[in-house]
Amino acid sequence: MKITSDFLIIGSGIAGLSFALRVAEQGTVAIVTKREIYETSTNYAQGGIATVFSEDDSFEAHAEDTMVAGAFLSHRDIVDLVVESGPKAIQDLINFGTDFTKNSDGEYDLTREGGHSHRRILHASDITGREIERALAAAVAKHPNITVYEYYCAVDLITEAKVKHRRVPDNRCLGAYVLDSKNKEVITFGAQVTVLATGGAGKVYLYTSNPDIASGDGVAMAYRAGAAVANMEFMQFHPTTLFHPHAKSFLISEAVRGEGAILKRADGTAFMEKYHKLKDLAPRDIVARAIDNEMKTNGDDCVFLDITHKGADYIQQRFPNIYETLMKYGVDMSKEPIPVVPAAHYLCGGVKVDNHGQTEIRNLFAIGEVSCTGLHGANRLASNSLLEGAVFGERAADKAIEVVSKETFDYPSVEPWDYGSATNSDEEVVVKHNWDEIRMSMWNYVGIVRSDKRLIRALRRIQMIQEEIADYYWDFYVTTDLLELRNLATIAELIIRCALKRKESRGLHYTIDYPQTDDIHCKHDTILRKTF
Template structure:
């Protein structure tokens, strides 16, 4: 290996994203790997930090793996991969045990103690049992801070914050030509405060970048959720699946000064009732499970009632619970609502649906392998088939824990196979760009993108809305790519470019699926398509750079990772 260029950096493993998946994998790998861990904002700023409800796992003797599997398949509306569901559910208790051993302060029942017993378990929509282990109503914060503290203390983990990933470094980039078999050697990332772009070289790279909620005007996601991993992997030649399935959380706090504050599913699990402004309870009219129906059903019911009545919001009523109960189980929610003058012990909470979770993502197998050798993905950025057409509540943190562990094992094996010197990483080319004096263009395009995605690609869709979204996006994509080619990169520009591509993947996938299923509801096709087996919508780039959207029937197992690019049935092609 020749001398390193001035703006390059090398380690055994590069992990992009420091939520539950990235931190879990980093801590496991660090026993014998030098790990570089990049996080876009301040360390710890991730979707995990804001997760309130908890982690679903079979911890009660009265519960069973079979019932958790059944509930997951039921919520997934026929698109879950059974092999994946079974794997994740059965490895759940072990994953929880690892968190307990690390000191995550899960809420216990009074006076009870035990390695996997004595914990308070709550119930959420779609679950047939109480199986959600939690730390009051701030589970994500408890998990994130525990893992982050351990990562900061580990000598083999280098945590670099405020680094925005731009693109993956492939063998083609290193060699300057297309090799016989492409592979990932790391990624370029911008240090936002300094403007410095560094090429981070690594034998294995893990994308744990989270979802893409910021593509919508209203979302429960943090500002970091701009689909970075999905966009970078797609550009590098990886398949992306089921991007039409965007989960809208039914209950986001509705207040002019509140920014995307989630009201946990657990509030409904503990008896919270959804009402209209006149006090009318409406969920029993929409589903026999009422407030405990899966999220897609509850979100559509709220959307329908708001449009029917012209209301700006609906109300979640938990006033039947005593104040002491609310203070113990929902201290964060109660305190936040009190900031806005809402006492949840005496008055209902105004709520609206908001974009919450990206059920699709980079196609992987159970070991996190993507289509690009050396590149792995896990968590919300990946598509394993666990969630199908709709994610069951509190299965997301579970997936992040379980599959981060299997991915780190596969990454360790891949690194051992490639123990020689890494190739020289070319420096970031700035020879053809200048500083921009038109940053207003980025701000305008960002606002336009999020608005039309909310208007046309929201909870309820039609063919006409999808066509309008595609026309507007095609124009916007051209503007963004022209701007990117001419001007020095900034964080806003990088994120806009990632989001615009992800929006395109969402729209193309939605146009391809001519049925209603789970989170994808199209009024022009109000039911699921019959006469054919359920399928995943798979999008990928052809060698000439065009995008192709095809269907891949689900045959009982995961189809991800290191497989042929071309699925079984062609559906449509998009340039």
């Protein structure tokens, strides 16, 4: 079976849906999404989206905050581009029906988060991502040129080199093989332009704030196809996820600290003052390392986030979703501090792209968390992620429309998926065991604090697991679990290899072997390409 369209989008978060709505006026669009259209990292984003909306703020201030948070590894031209494109991108979201929270004066309520010098975060209560996802998905559902394929999991990209079984001088993407998870059939999706909008890779770690879908599919597929990936060593750990035996890494938004919450030890002592001048509003990498150090130094399982001084009425009004969720776990944030620990949250690296989201493979774009645009550098500034997704969704769409209108597409014959001699597996336990081992190894050896010895140990184990996965992959029919496992193993390898190449500590990458930042000899970007 083959499905063709002008534009194929893999993923359905803010970046993918923004792209879809813009290109749908110029051609047919197929959106492939691994679960329901709403099951995205965007949907789980609580805090908000950053942009310059106040007369007291400026593009220069937002750009400078981004550079500082990114440990000056961010590309200044990209930072300026995204920051200056922000207000229009936000207005487009509003035009699509996003209902951001307003204050009593009817103005948009701007909050502040860690690393920001001004209040510039627009939010929809404490469910900002859910509101953006709702508005965009509703607009997509109404558009006659857009077809959404739910429970379809991408297997691999189809490139001209893959079809011709040889290297080609100007390799281009022709679409993707995609697993129809319900019917257990691999389908060929052909398209003039293919867009990776698959989100991040938090599930490569044992503890993460990410939804289960965040298995690094887009980065792994692009790497296997020959595209460059960059800065994979920079995995952001969100400082504050709920520590509770029955909670599945529930995120406590940075906006809670933005509104005055204080991090404390078990004895009630505040500790962030000794780590950074911004104290509890320091950038995430610093706060996460501070918490990690406090837990290790004092032998505690967690630290505590205290906002009780703001009063019950304020807390319930400002953070209704967080308040209600915590109450289900027996934690009343208006009366007691919240037990929190860091967890893997956001991948600052990804598929290397230009300022329109184009990868090194022709007609293949990557937007959102799957991409490495140069915006985030060594550490993402809070609430810049949704902003990047919206801005690059539009920029990539404009370039993709230009590509489709200018190029004449002569597609080589694409063979259907070859099942070979594969059979149904009766050893699913192997998949689960390898999944658990990858995540445990990454957490123990490639986490918030690293060393070359730990990284090398992790790489050896990941390579052994990859050999097992390769045998399993070709012997049995593919399933979503197997595809995710294969991709997670690739992501783990890429993170480790990039971490080994960076001989300094900067931003989210901290190694005890090179504890200082090296501005003279450091690599600006850590780039990897697959050798064929």
